[in-house]
Amino acid sequence: MHTVATDDLALETLMLPFERGLLAWPEEGGALFLRARDGWPLHQRPLPGLVCEQSFKPDADALVRAGLTLVAPDNTARYPLVLVLPPRQREELRALYARAVERVAPGGRVVACVSNKEGARSAQDDLRKLAGAVGDLTKNKCRVFWTAPLHVDDSAASLDTALQAQWLQLDASRPVAGGRFISRPGVFAWDRIDPASALLAAQLPADLAGAAADLGAGFGYLSAELLARCPSITALDLYEAEARALELARTNLGAVDTTVRLDYHWHDVTAGLPKQYDVIISNPPFHTQGSSYRPDIGRRFIAVAAEALKPGGRLWMVANRHLPYEAVLTDSFGSVRTVAQHDGFKIIEAVKAMPARPAPPERPFVRTRPGDRSL
Structure with missing residues (x-):
């Protein structure tokens, strides 16, 4: 039996739209979770097809221990749902959003959550700039927000592909x-x-x-x-x-x-x-x-x-x-x-301390005759 964290409020809030019926979990095609973390919200009910990406070893190890599937960053499959727990650093966050929409299958959504103290409103605004209008929900001093279905191959879609290309480069070495x-x-x-x-x-x-x-x-x-x-x-x-x-x-x-x-x-x-x-x-x-x-x-x-x-x-x-x-x-x-x-x-x-040197063994006492110098 695995042990999961009990106080990851951002993860808990990320899953609220599905628990409340505001969003539906995909019936086919699964979901990709970028910067995934394990926690009890991932184990309340079945999440068929969920795969996780995580580059931070302690979090990656926790996901594996929980029986969740890890995929490498070079995985290019598309999913009808991409979940994101964005990082705090602004350029890295924008690059991650650009990757998220790149991995969305036609008609799929991106759902992200950020705590208020880590810039939830500006993080939501960035996703809106990239993908158009977003829905949102606030709880636990966090904000979860999601895109409309993205028709990524449709030139009339709300996705700003020029901005996406620009943001993809923000994480470059x-x-x-x-x-x-x-x-x-x-x-x-x-x-x-x-x-x-x-x-x-x-x-x-x-x-x-x-x-x-x-x-x-x-x-x-x-x-x-x-x-x-x-x-x-x-x-x-x-x-x-x-x-x-x-x-x-x-x-x-x-x-x-x-x-x-x-x-x-x-x-x-x-x-x-x-x-x-x-x-x-x-x-x-x-x-x-x-x-x-x-x-x-x-x-x-x-x-x-x-x-x-x-x-x-x-x-x-x-x-x-x-x-x-x-x-x-x-x-x-x-x-x-x-x-x-x-x-x-x-x-x-x-x-580092050196080990104590053992005391030399005591030499046996040998009775000698007067004038005998041998020991």
Whole structure:
């Protein structure tokens, strides 16, 4: 039996038009759910043909555990219903709407829901600009809204195909940091080098050596800096929960001239790591995808790093100065020191304790005769 979330108000509100009979679930052809999340509203009644797309590993894993079907982003099938839980970032949201209408079968609808605190009204206005008049319903401090049936192959339809083509490009990869990296909207600190990560990179000591991991690697900035600053690194694994970011990291690190073995893992770090390392670097997250404050995620990153480091292994991390990480650091590591503090951030080095050396065995007492020097 799977366990589902009980407080996903946006998901609950998304399903209200079907529960109230305002919209009908398709009898044939199924439905595509973009940025899907599992929750009890998906299990109240049969939803035949529902398939889900999700690039964030913890949410994708939860969908699979619930028995729901995942499809890859390159799936091109069309559906009579496309559900969307749009992201907060405006360009990413508009690109997702453009993809949603692209995936609608003729006569199908797009249905989306956004919480009020994340810009529900502007999100509704954007869908209206793209697809014409929309119906709506408000509850749970959220707004669910839906298009009229879209006749996407009809030139007289209300869908603005020129705007759709324009919005599809908003999520395209583009150069950042003077062209050193590529990034895209919606990825953490997507259009700049995050100042906390830059501070950590500047503090990395050149003597870091051996097998390394970057936890929450984003588009690969810290990994690239580790390779540039620490010539004794022999292997580097990048762990990132957001597949869209990991794809960028693969491209960005692929452009680095290095003989270090690189590996990329679409992985939920909070579930633990499968290998042991000499070095771990991290700018751990402390928010969920929905921007809720979650310092427990950062604490879990630290505990997982401690589990994955070899004895004597070193964690180098950055955090906002106010975040309560000291207790888990002290409990998990043999030594902890604050290396630097600047602009509200702190750089910490934590070293995994070496196992205690066993005491040498006691030498047996041997009675000797006077003048016998042998032991």
